[in-house]
Amino acid sequence: MNFGVDTGFYPLGSCTMKYNPKINEEIANMPAFLGLHPLQPETTTQGALAIYVAMDKALAAITGMKHFTFLPCAGAHGELTGLMLMREYHMSRGDTARTKVIVPDSAHGTNPASAAVCGLDIVVVKSKENGLVDVEDLKPLLGPDIAGIMMTNPNTLGLFERDIKEIAELVHACGGLLYYDGANMNPLLGMVRPGDMGFDIMHLNLHKTFSTPHGGGGPGSGPVGVSDKVVPFLHIPRVSGFHGNFGIILRAYAYILMLGRENIKMAGKLATLGANYIKESLKDCYKLPIPTVCKHEFVFDGLLEPNGVSTLDVAKRLLDYGFHAPTIYFPLLFHQAIMIEPTETESLETLDAFIAVMRRIAEEAKADPEMLHAAPHNTPIGRPDETTAARQPILKY
Numbered sequence: 001m002n003f004g005v006d007t008g009f010y011p012l013g014s015c016t017m018k019y020n021p022k023i024n025e026e027i028a029n030m031p032a033f034l035g036l037h038p039l040q041p042e043t044t045t046q047g048a049l050a051i052y053v054a055m056d057k058a059l060a061a062i063t064g065m066k067h068f069t070f071l072p073c074a075g076a077h078g079e080l081t082g083l084m085l086m087r088e089y090h091m092s093r094g095d096t097a098r099t100k101v102i103v104p105d106s107a108h109g110t111n112p113a114s115a116a117v118c119g120l121d122i123v124v125v126k127s128k129e130n131g132l133v134d135v136e137d138l139k140p141l142l143g144p145d146i147a148g149i150m151m152t153n154p155n156t157l158g159l160f161e162r163d164i165k166e167i168a169e170l171v172h173a174c175g176g177l178l179y180y181d182g183a184n185m186n187p188l189l190g191m192v193r194p195g196d197m198g199f200d201i202m203h204l205n206l207h208k209t210f211s212t213p214h215g216g217g218g219p220g221s222g223p224v225g226v227s228d229k230v231v232p233f234l235h236i237p238r239v240s241g242f243h244g245n246f247g248i249i250l251r252a253y254a255y256i257l258m259l260g261r262e263n264i265k266m267a268g269k270l271a272t273l274g275a276n277y278i279k280e281s282l283k284d285c286y287k288l289p290i291p292t293v294c295k296h297e298f299v300f301d302g303l304l305e306p307n308g309v310s311t312l313d314v315a316k317r318l319l320d321y322g323f324h325a326p327t328i329y330f331p332l333l334f335h336q337a338i339m340i341e342p343t344e345t346e347s348l349e350t351l352d353a354f355i356a357v358m359r360r361i362a363e364e365a366k367a368d369p370e371m372l373h374a375a376p377h378n379t380p381i382g383r384p385d386e387t388t389a390a391r392q393p394i395l396k397y
């Protein structure tokens with residue numbers, strides 16, 4: 001009953017679902033890598049460390065950062081690491097008053113959570129109607145108490161933050177640093193670089209953007225890259241204990257080498273094309289709150305009036321038709337958000353089939369809303385108590 005990104009359409013937004021080539025699994029499973037013992041003498045593990053060095057170079061080239069640390073094992077872990085670096089940077093200058101970090105209202109929940117864990121106070125900057133950070137709302141927030149700003153670009157609505165240059169100048173002028181949440185790096189690979197946008201610290205989710213299947217809480221890797229002025233604060237060693245989650249580094253390295261500098265651009269271009277194609281094909285039957293060109297993902301406000309068919313109903317009904325549901329009720333900017341992100345390798349046939357089913361569900365919402373409230377009808381399980389399912393999972397029978 002498993003469903004995977006390689007076996008079916010998996011339009012889960014906000015996680016940069018990508019195609020994860022099987023060859024990278026094989027490389028990570030090669031006996032020479034797999035047999036690496038955690039306590040092997042350093043003289044015999046230089047090959048593995050060489051891959052970390054090569055990855056540092058590759059990620060620096062892709063992002064415009066100077067160096068990376070591979071200590072963090074997830075995106076949120078990277079955020080905390082990055083914010084601690086930000087704090088050390090200010091402390092080293094005797095700048096102890098910078099205790100606040102600015103986070104846009106569209107941010108992923110881990111951003112304010114990481115800032116809080118780091119002991120920073122969170123100041124929220126609003127988004128405009130068009131979904132982008134409101135520069136006018138930002139200006140009065142800036143001052144000598146601001147450690148920095150955390151931004152995601154493209155943001156969690158799938159929109160490129162077009163004012164990023166101005167935002168970077170404003171934040172730097174007030175003495176703050178810019179943190180880049182790189183979970184959405186997918187559509188920008190090879191196109192633009194956070195370092196060139198003015199970011200000082202960032203993380204990448206190798207398990208999202210670089211070929212490790214994301215989800216299920218499996219092992220991850222959230223390397224943190226920094227610009228020149230933050231390099232002195234990187235801790236030694238830059239690889240976490242027992243070679244870190246080395247298999248994920250290997251998959252990412254193989255993925256980067258296989259595509260190369262030119263072809264890596266195609267991942268983002270195709271994901272962007274697919275997302276816009278779906279958006280434009282469905283916007284007459286689902287409410288599109290922000291009707292602009294998106295990057296790799298976009299958000300409908302999915303409530304199908306007037307029969308009270310909810311985003312949850314639509315998502316459940318999709319299962320009947322053999323599609324994995326998109327992300328729902330995130331981001332929190334809209335009440336009935338449904339966030340769609342097609343993986344870059346999906347064919348036109350798949351996209352068209354998904355569009356046809358979504359249109360059919362919109363018709364069903366008019367003709368038979370009760371049937372949708374009770375969906376799914378064809379799956380082994382209908383509507384489980386999701387809280388209990390998450391808290392007390394029974395994974396075998």
Ligand SMILES: *Cc1c(COP(=O)(O)O)cnc(C)c1O
Nearest residue numbers: 014015074075076108110181183
């Ligand atoms: C997934 C995600 C994170 C957190 O990353 P994890 O690896 O799950 O800890 C942070 N920000 C955004 C935008 C994300 O999509």
